Amino acid sequence: MRDVAQAAGVSVMTVxxxxxxxxxxxxxxxxxxxxxxxxxxxxxxxxxxxLRAGRETATIGLVTEDLRNPFYSQxxxxxxxxxxxHDTLLITGSSEEDPAREQxxxxxxxxxxxxxxxxVPTASxxxxxxxxxxxxxxMVFLDRKPEGIEADTVLIDNVGGAxxxxxxxxxxxxxxxAVIGYEQDLYTIAERTRGFRAAMEAAGLExxxxxxxxxxxxxxxxxxxxxALLDGPNPPTGFFCCNNRMTVGVVxxxxxxxxxxxxxxxxxxxxxxxxxxxxxLIGYSVEQFGRRAAEMLFRRIRGYRGRPQTSIIRxxxxxxxxRASSPAPAVRAGAGEG
Amino acid sequence: MRDVAQAAGVSVMTVxxxxxxxxxxxxxxxxxxxxxxxxxxxxxxxxxxxLRAGRETATIGLVTEDLRNPFYSQxxxxxxxxxxxHDTLLITGSSEEDPAREQxxxxxxxxxxxxxxxxVPTASxxxxxxxxxxxxxxMVFLDRKPEGIEADTVLIDNVGGAxxxxxxxxxxxxxxxAVIGYEQDLYTIAERTRGFRAAMEAAGLExxxxxxxxxxxxxxxxxxxxxALLDGPNPPTGFFCCNNRMTVGVVxxxxxxxxxxxxxxxxxxxxxxxxxxxxxLIGYSVEQFGRRAAEMLFRRIRGYRGRPQTSIIRxxxxxxxxRASSPAPAVRAGAGEG
DNA sequence: ATGAAAGCGCTAACAA
DNA sequence: TTGTTAGCGCTTTCAT
Numbered sequence: 217m218r219d220v221a222q223a224a225g226v227s228v229m230t231v232x233x234x235x236x237x238x239x240x241x242x243x244x245x246x247x248x249x250x251x252x253x254x255x256x257x258x259x260x261x262x263x264x265x266x267l268r269a270g271r272e273t274a275t276i277g278l279v280t281e282d283l284r285n286p287f288y289s290q291x292x293x294x295x296x297x298x299x300x301x302h303d304t305l306l307i308t309g310s311s312e313e314d315p316a317r318e319q320x321x322x323x324x325x326x327x328x329x330x331x332x333x334x335x336v337p338t339a340s341x342x343x344x345x346x347x348x349x350x351x352x353x354x355m356v357f358l359d360r361k362p363e364g365i366e367a368d369t370v371l372i373d374n375v376g377g378a379x380x381x382x383x384x385x386x387x388x389x390x391x392x393x394a395v396i397g398y399e400q401d402l403y404t405i406a407e408r409t410r411g412f413r414a415a416m417e418a419a420g421l422e423x424x425x426x427x428x429x430x431x432x433x434x435x436x437x438x439x440x441x442x443x444a445l446l447d448g449p450n451p452p453t454g455f456f457c458c459n460n461r462m463t464v465g466v467v468x469x470x471x472x473x474x475x476x477x478x479x480x481x482x483x484x485x486x487x488x489x490x491x492x493x494x495x496x497l498i499g500y501s502v503e504q505f506g507r508r509a510a511e512m513l514f515r516r517i518r519g520y521r522g523r524p525q526t527s528i529i530r531x532x533x534x535x536x537x538x539r540a541s542s543p544a545p546a547v548r549a550g551a552g553e554g
Numbered sequence: 555m556r557d558v559a560q561a562a563g564v565s566v567m568t569v570x571x572x573x574x575x576x577x578x579x580x581x582x583x584x585x586x587x588x589x590x591x592x593x594x595x596x597x598x599x600x601x602x603x604x605l606r607a608g609r610e611t612a613t614i615g616l617v618t619e620d621l622r623n624p625f626y627s628q629x630x631x632x633x634x635x636x637x638x639x640h641d642t643l644l645i646t647g648s649s650e651e652d653p654a655r656e657q658x659x660x661x662x663x664x665x666x667x668x669x670x671x672x673x674v675p676t677a678s679x680x681x682x683x684x685x686x687x688x689x690x691x692x693m694v695f696l697d698r699k700p701e702g703i704e705a706d707t708v709l710i711d712n713v714g715g716a717x718x719x720x721x722x723x724x725x726x727x728x729x730x731x732a733v734i735g736y737e738q739d740l741y742t743i744a745e746r747t748r749g750f751r752a753a754m755e756a757a758g759l760e761x762x763x764x765x766x767x768x769x770x771x772x773x774x775x776x777x778x779x780x781x782a783l784l785d786g787p788n789p790p791t792g793f794f795c796c797n798n799r800m801t802v803g804v805v806x807x808x809x810x811x812x813x814x815x816x817x818x819x820x821x822x823x824x825x826x827x828x829x830x831x832x833x834x835l836i837g838y839s840v841e842q843f844g845r846r847a848a849e850m851l852f853r854r855i856r857g858y859r860g861r862p863q864t865s866i867i868r869x870x871x872x873x874x875x876x877r878a879s880s881p882a883p884a885v886r887a888g889a890g891e892g
Numbered sequence: 893a894t895g896a897a898a899g900c901g902c903t904a905a906c907a908a
Numbered sequence: 909t910t911g912t913t914a915g916c917g918c919t920t921t922c923a924t
Contacts (some may be wrong), residue, residue: 217901227911232903240909257689262665263605264901268916273601275645282631283598289627293620296648305646305662307613324643327600434650468827487807491874492876538830555915565895570919578893602917606900 217260223252235260252269276513277325277430279318280336286459286486287502288336291358294506295334302514304331315340326353332513337362339402354516356509360403368516369526370509374404374482377498378411379532380420381480382456384496384533386419388478390454392427394445396438397458408458408482427452438465439472446475457481467491467537488536495537504530531551555598562589565693566801614851615645615663615671617656624824625840626674629696632844633672640852642669653678664691670851675700677740692854694847698741706854707864708847712742712820715869716749717756717838719818720794722834722871724757726816728792730765732783734776734804735796738768746820758856765790775809776803784813795819805829805875826874833875843867 221228225358226245233241234249235258252258266273276299280288296306307325311318318338320327322345327334332354333346342362349367356368385393395412397405416423427445432438438461445452446469455477457463463481470477471492484499485491508527518536559566564583571579590596604611614637618626634644649656658677660683663671670692673683684854687693687705692782694706695821723731733750735743754761754848765783770776776799783790784807788834795801795817801819808815809830822837823829846865 228901229903230909233910236903238916242909245910257685259689260665261605261667261901263601263611263667264916265903266916267599267601267605267900267918268904269904270916282635283621284624284628284631286624286627288624289624292627292646293622293648296621296646305645305647305666307643308630308634309556310631328643329599329601347595351597403873487828490825490828490830492828492830511868534738567895568893571894576920580893583894599917602900603919604900605902606917606919632921850896 217258219256220249220252220258223256223308224248227487230391232464272517273329274303275305275307275328275330276510276517277309277321277330277333278335279309279311279321279325279333280444281313281338282310283308287483290502290505291336294503298507298514302517304514313338319344322348323357326351329353329357332356332517334358334509334513335362335486337403339363339399342367352515356513356516358505358509366524368512368524370512370529371526372404372500372505372529372530374407375411375414377482377500378408378456379415380531380533381482381496381498382398382412382415383419385454385456385478385480386415386421388454390478391421392424392450392452393454393456394427394442394452395429395456396432396441396462397428397430397435398438398462405430405458412456424450432462432465435461435465435468438462439469440465442466442469446473446477452477454478455480459483460485463497465494466494468491484534485536488493488534489538491537493537494535494539497534497536499534500529500531555596557594558587558590560595561594571626573783578771588860610669610855611667612641613643613645613666613668614848615647615659615668616664617647617659617671618674619651620675620892621646627819628840629674629844632841633848636845636848636852637770640855642852649676651676652757655796655853656657657682660693664689665707665853667691669854670694672696672847672851673697673700677701677737680705692851693853694854696843696847704862706850706862708843708850709864709869710843711740711868711869712745713749713752715820716764716794716837717753718749718869718871719820719834719836720750720753721757722751723792723816723818724759724791728790728816729759730762730788730790731792731794732765732780733767733794733796734770734779734800735766735772736776737801743768750794762788770800770803773799773803773806776800776802777807780804780807784815786809790815792816793818795822798823799831801835805831822872823874826837827876829875831875832873832877835874836869837872837873838867838869875885 217228217231221231231247231249234246252479278292278295283289292308299306309321311321315338326348334356336358337360341364343364345355346365358370361369395409399405414422429441432441434513457466460483466479480496482496482498555566555569559569564587568583569587569765572584579663616630616633621627637644647659649659651674656678664686672694674696675698678786679702681702683693684703696708699707733747737743751761767779793804795804798821804817818834822835
């Protein structure tokens with residue numbers, strides 16, 4: 217900037233004014249400065265600018281497990297849109313379900329002075345966030361409650377949604393309902409299971425604990441769990457799946473067997489129309505989910521000082537999939553050939 | 555930091571050394587400084603630090619059309635992983651296919667002094683990037699060639715992949731092959747169409763221009779185009795779909811009609827196993843795609859000064875989908891119910 | 893091993 | 909309308 221000032225024969229302050237479009241500069245100077253700036257390839261250093269101004273960085277961070285998961289990428293998109301309306305950019309980081317990595321990311325982002333953070337917590341301890349929040353980096357937690365602290369949180373109505381789905385299975389006459397989940401301790405899974413139990417109890421039905429399986433993580437493992445249950449002595453006639461991955465796995469297994477079993481699953485599935493059998497899904501507006509969190513965050517960034525709030529996104533039941541499968545055996549997807 | 559120094563009774567320099575883990579500090583001081591820092595809730599301002607050091611911001615940017623598209627989010631994830639190995643964070647921005655927005659984003663990111671940029675260009679003019687690149691922000695273009703400048707680029711083998719797919723259709727005896735694309739002028743579409751034509755010509759087949767349709771953008775529109783062609787006087791027996799959205803649309807339409815028509819489509823489809831009919835897809839490693847671009851970028855960031863390079867990712871043919879559909883009519887997916 | 897001084901690039905506040 | 913001075917928070921350099 218000094219060089220530009222020198223080349224244009226003015227002071228740095230005039231240059232500063234020109235590049236910030238301040239109206240109080242003589243047109244001749246504007247011209248000269250601009251010309252010199254272009255010639256020298258000058259670019260304002262926003263770091264210095266923000267430093268001086270003690271200003272916000274106009275950046276927020278998003279920490280999720282894995283951006284590849286369409287749920288998170290859609291969330292990222294919604295958040296980015298809200299951020300854009302606040303002239304703010306979004307930094308994304310994937311924790312890869314590693315609590316250590318998650319903490320590292322959060323701390324790193326705070327050090328970089330992001331204006332705020334949206335975190336989808338991996339099961340872990342979040343007390344260290346308290347410090348960062350108190351020190352001036354607002355955070356909103358999404359989808360799961362943070363552990364050990366009270367903070368702004370946006371959740372899905374896990375209990376209500378799971379109960380509604382379970383009720384539908386019960387209404388269809390099912391009494392023996394299996395639950396397929398992963399990581400029993402994960403907040404969402406625990407809540408959804410709670411909703412399942414509540415609905416069963418409300419209907420006066422006993423839960424057969426041997427039908428609850430929380431060992432699967434991948435689609436394939438979910439399919440294996442379903443297979444084990446169906447091959448058992450007293451197989452279930454309905455399945456409650458705790459998330460979309462589980463649902464897909466169970467659907468695959470049932471399709472393989474052409475078993476007449478009802479499925480309810482948490483989370484909508486974007487290719488749901490291609491599922492080979494009708495499935496009831498517990499959906500919710502991901503758009504609303506992301507926007508709500510982003511809006512809460514920006515309210516904090518703009519200085520709101522109220523107590524931590526929890527916002528719940530409601531769910532709805534959706535029917536997806538095609539009726540009546542063909543009698544021909546399904547063919548597994550081929551791998552790459554060349 | 556001054557406050558911490560005062561509280562600990564040392565100079566700011568000592569504080570600086572402590573928080574940077576420099577080995578030349580007396581243990582007693584380390585203790586005192588750390589204690590004071592914790593007590594005062596001190597956090598190093600990395601902005602100031604980077605400013606002084608004239609250092610890189612340890613951030614790169616990624617500009618895509620829409621993060622919700624699984625293709626881009628997977629790309630983002632791969633790039634993030636490479637970035638992480640360089641202790642670098644990733645800022646993502648969506649251009650929403652708006653060239654103006656794309657330029658705005660790129661300029662904004664450059665102003666923020668990102669160390670480098672990966673751009674999936676929307677059809678537009680990219681000469682302004684030349685300036686930014688010369689000014690020190692390396693850029694790598696992904697998936698499509700930038701317009702009007704020469705720069706590092708990573709592309710898919712669009713022509714070769716499309717030709718291979720077309721050849722397969724021809725080998726199966728098809729002579730009348732339709733092409734369903736969107737935005738004929740988009741680099742990828744144009745190249746894929748070129749590959750299609752090349753394969754047809756090599757087989758001595760004439761291309762019926764009335765079978766090439768580039769008006770669709772959504773899945774539904776692609777289905778409509780397919781329907782129009784099939785209802786025409788001399789319908790095609792094979793379809794070449796220019797991307798995954800087109801493929802899904804055509805599959806839906808053919809499934810609705812239970813037509814015996816072969817489909818080849820560019821891009822793999824993650825739920826391919828659920829497609830109701832066998833489809834040949836032209837796939838490629840998205841992982842390799844993203845990593846290659848990120849690695850090219852970091853090579854530039856580390857100072858590589860060679861001429862702009864173009865790297866081509868090869869494709870492979872994959873068979874997805876289930877054989878033999880059922881005789882029952884398909885049921886459209888339901889909307890939300892509550 | 894520690895500290896004082898200078899300065900990174902910019903802008904707020906005031907002076908001219 | 910323009911320029912001068914000072915300082916954002918940190919680190920580099922050099923002296924102690």
